[in-house]
Amino acid sequence: MKKNTPMKFAVIITLVIATLLIVLVVVSSNQNAETNDEMTLDKQPSTDGQPTIGEANAPVSIVEFGDFKCPACKAWSERIYPQIINDYVEPGNAQFSFVNVTFHGAESELASLASEAVYKQDQDAYWDFNKALFEEQPSDDLDSEWITTEKILEVASAISEINTEQLESDIANNVGSEEVKKDIELVSEFKVQRTPTIIINDVMIEDPFDYEAIQRVIENELEEN
Numbered sequence: 001m002k003k004n005t006p007m008k009f010a011v012i013i014t015l016v017i018a019t020l021l022i023v024l025v026v027v028s029s030n031q032n033a034e035t036n037d038e039m040t041l042d043k044q045p046s047t048d049g050q051p052t053i054g055e056a057n058a059p060v061s062i063v064e065f066g067d068f069k070c071p072a073c074k075a076w077s078e079r080i081y082p083q084i085i086n087d088y089v090e091p092g093n094a095q096f097s098f099v100n101v102t103f104h105g106a107e108s109e110l111a112s113l114a115s116e117a118v119y120k121q122d123q124d125a126y127w128d129f130n131k132a133l134f135e136e137q138p139s140d141d142l143d144s145e146w147i148t149t150e151k152i153l154e155v156a157s158a159i160s161e162i163n164t165e166q167l168e169s170d171i172a173n174n175v176g177s178e179e180v181k182k183d184i185e186l187v188s189e190f191k192v193q194r195t196p197t198i199i200i201n202d203v204m205i206e207d208p209f210d211y212e213a214i215q216r217v218i219e220n221e222l223e224e225n
């Protein structure tokens, strides 16, 4: 009996340690599961020359790679963008930038070109134009052609800061094509494959409609910076 007691004690200690190790592994793998949704990149996209809203020295940079012709981008623009502006951009914690993606071809390219021309005219009017153009996207007939110069000028004419004659001439003269080219290079550099793609500092969001995940990443970046 006397010999057995230290043995039993050793067995119990071993079991306790083993149990603790298992608990630790389970807890840490659960934590990984929470952050596995996001992908950390080697670097964050440069927002140099990109339409950007928010405090210049805000610690967090949120970049949307979006396409005016993409239905998910319209939904994101209406559902998630206003929350980000309200919760993080207006309080000065984040900047928000929009980079054009032209996956849908000629209409995407025209919208990109026109919006870059608007940005050159008036940086604030750009955001009104961006939202107004998304609003015009038809929700039923997705493949119908709706991004035309006529439609763009109609949308622009409702925004007082935009000179529509200037815009029409800029579209005809491809003003803004260098900016669109720069965007296409960024899309390729960051291997953007779908729209919208949201990158927060150097973290690519797995599900752009998961606002809680977006908040988690932003809060995390705010703690680190």
Ligand code: CA
Residues within 6 Å of the ligand: 049, 050, 051, 098, 099, 100, 116, 179, 180, 183
């Ligand atoms: Ca751009």
